[in-house]
Amino acid sequence: MYITASSTISHQPTFRNKGFSSTISALEPLSELVTPDYSAFIQAMERRRMSQVLKMAITCSIDCLEQAGLSQPDGIIVGTSMGCCVHTKNFLDKILSANEGLLSPTSFIVSTHNTIAGQISLLLKNHSYNMTHTQNSLSFEQALIDGMLCIENGSSHILVGGADEEEDEIYNMKERLNDEKIHLTCGVSFFILSNEKGKQASINLVDVGSFGLINDFSGIIMEFLVSNKLSPEEIDMVLYANSEQEKTEELKTLFGHGKIFDYQKITGTYFTNSAFAMNYGIDILSQREHPVFGEGINKVLVCNNLIPENLGLILLANKND
Amino acid sequence: MQDLKYELKKQIIEELNLQDIKPEDIEDDAPLFGDGLGLDSIDALELVVLMEKYHGIKITDETVGKRVLSSITSMAEYIQEENAKSK
Numbered sequence: 001m002y003i004t005a006s007s008t009i010s011h012q013p014t015f016r017n018k019g020f021s022s023t024i025s026a027l028e029p030l031s032e033l034v035t036p037d038y039s040a041f042i043q044a045m046e047r048r049r050m051s052q053v054l055k056m057a058i059t060c061s062i063d064c065l066e067q068a069g070l071s072q073p074d075g076i077i078v079g080t081s082m083g084c085c086v087h088t089k090n091f092l093d094k095i096l097s098a099n100e101g102l103l104s105p106t107s108f109i110v111s112t113h114n115t116i117a118g119q120i121s122l123l124l125k126n127h128s129y130n131m132t133h134t135q136n137s138l139s140f141e142q143a144l145i146d147g148m149l150c151i152e153n154g155s156s157h158i159l160v161g162g163a164d165e166e167e168d169e170i171y172n173m174k175e176r177l178n179d180e181k182i183h184l185t186c187g188v189s190f191f192i193l194s195n196e197k198g199k200q201a202s203i204n205l206v207d208v209g210s211f212g213l214i215n216d217f218s219g220i221i222m223e224f225l226v227s228n229k230l231s232p233e234e235i236d237m238v239l240y241a242n243s244e245q246e247k248t249e250e251l252k253t254l255f256g257h258g259k260i261f262d263y264q265k266i267t268g269t270y271f272t273n274s275a276f277a278m279n280y281g282i283d284i285l286s287q288r289e290h291p292v293f294g295e296g297i298n299k300v301l302v303c304n305n306l307i308p309e310n311l312g313l314i315l316l317a318n319k320n321d
Numbered sequence: 322m323q324d325l326k327y328e329l330k331k332q333i334i335e336e337l338n339l340q341d342i343k344p345e346d347i348e349d350d351a352p353l354f355g356d357g358l359g360l361d362s363i364d365a366l367e368l369v370v371l372m373e374k375y376h377g378i379k380i381t382d383e384t385v386g387k388r389v390l391s392s393i394t395s396m397a398e399y400i401q402e403e404n405a406k407s408k
Contacts, residue, residue: 045359048338102373104336105366 001151001205002319003191004198005067007060008279009035010187011268016063021283022291026265027183046123049106051086053165056188057116058123061159065124068192069199073159075129075150076117079143081136081271083113085167116163129155137304140189140272141210141312147193148208161190162275185268189275202319203282206299209313217311218250221303224313236296237284239263239277240303247305263302274304274312281316288318325397328375333393336371337364349394357392365390372396378403 008014011031012024033056038047041059050058057078065071091107109115114132121130129150133142140162147160166186192198193205209224225232238260242248251260263277281300289295304312330344333353337360351357354365368390372378378400380386389399 044340048340049363102370102379104370105363109363 001148002194002197002202003205003282003316004157004194004202005064005192006189006279006282007063007067007191008187008189008276009033009056009060010189010276011185012266014276014279015060019283019287021280021293022287024266027185027268029183031183031185031268033186042123049110050119051084051110051165053080053084053086053163053186053188054110054116054119056165057161057163057190058120060161060188060190061120061124064159064190064192067198068157068194070157070192072124072126073128073157073192074155075131075147075158076120076124076126077129077131077133077143077146077150077158077160078114078117078120079133079135079139079141079160079162079272079275080113080116080164081134081139082164082167083132083134084111084115084165086165087111087115089167116161120159129158135210137271137274137306137310138210138212138312140275140278141208141304141314144193144205144208144314145210148205151193151195156195158193159190160193161188162272163188164270164272166270183264183268184270185273186270187267187273187276189272189279191275191278197319203285204317204319206315206317207313208315209311211311211313213309214311217247217305218254220311221254221301221313224315228315230299230315235259235299235301237261237281237293237300238303239281239300241267241269241273241277241306242303243305243308251303269306271306273306274302274314277302277304278314278316281314285316285318322397322401325400326393329393329396329400332371332375333368337367347393350392353390353392368396372400376400376403 013034014020015036038055041062087107088111091111094103113134117130117132133139135142143160147158150158164186207228211220232254238255241264267273267276284290298318300316302314327344330347354360369380389395
């Protein structure tokens with residue numbers, strides 16, 4: 001299975017910037033979104049009801065389709081933990097300010113989790129499979145698994161994305177992650193999964209795992225590698241987000257100190273930042289000789305343990321491996 | 322009447338988030354839906370909310386709604402009629 005297009009809008013200059021993994025550095029405190037000119041992608045009358053996350057998702061989707069040379073995907077699948085939470089908050093605020101009277105319909109219509117996949121479908125006039133997965137920090141991995149199943153069941157090209165926006169007020173994310181010092185950000189990443197190699201560089205999506213209520217961190221990773229007939233020595237790079245320092249020590253023991261990289265330094269923290277990490281891995285793999293990480297990187301494992309009880313694993317490889 | 326029409330245009334632009342449109346761009350008698358301003362069915366609901374929020378007028382009848390919300394002039398005339406009734 002191949003990834004034939006990828007696109008990210010984030011707090012880093014990632015959009016339409018192939019090779020960004022060579023040039024971006026750790027996020028500065030109080031960083032802001034780096035956004036393209038949305039008017040080049042979405043008409044004003046359509047844009048006026050969209051929140052930031054919707055504009056990001058639709059722009060990334062259009063970018064992916066253009067990269068892959070497609071007019072329509074065979075399915076649209078989105079993973080989002082918090083959905084369109086800014087509009088959710090607006091809607092709740094309006095219930096209070098209107099004394100539960102007549103309410104504006106727009107905030108309600110665009111505040112549900114499946115608004116993102118739905119709006120992409122409406123704008124593309126796409127009537128194929130449309131699904132939203134919300135599974136906390138594993139939302140993107142669940143969406144990827146769904147996309148892989150669609151390809152295995154005969155679809156040719158599936159648009160899959162991870163999207164979350166910043167709204168800490170109602171979700172108390174810092175408290176839930178037990179860390180007041182985390183750098184809360186937001187981001188959207190979309191990909192085209194295909195059953196054939198693309199015209200441009202494409203990467204193998206080898207396997208995806210999503211595990212809840214974990215109690216054996218290293219054991220699950222080892223089982224995942226063994227099921228793919230791999231040993232830790234064959235993984236060239238591990239991009240990780242860990243909830244606890246002891247998990248980082250376990251990764252060092254498994255893979256070696258020099259192979260692991262904390263992707264939250266570049267993505268910041270949001271529940272679907274493993275989608276950004278996947279695009280980061282794709283960008284590294286696309287450069288046979290990476291100016292920062294060196295040459296010979298052919299297999300990348302994204303290890304998402306943002307929340308202690310959840311573990312997401314995404315295995316990527318160069319298409320010739 | 323002209324002041325009321327100008328206020329209505331400003332309220333519509335703000336509530337419907339009509340980007341890049343100024344009150345002067347909206348003609349008094351041009352249709353708000355379809356070929357005119359290009360509003361849609363969700364906007365129709367927003368206009369019903371607007372009439373109650375800014376002018377204290379409830380539109381509960383679909384036929385009345387279609388007639389009143391057809392242009393800036395028809396909205397302004399209806400507001401004046403309802404205000405006159407309540408005096």
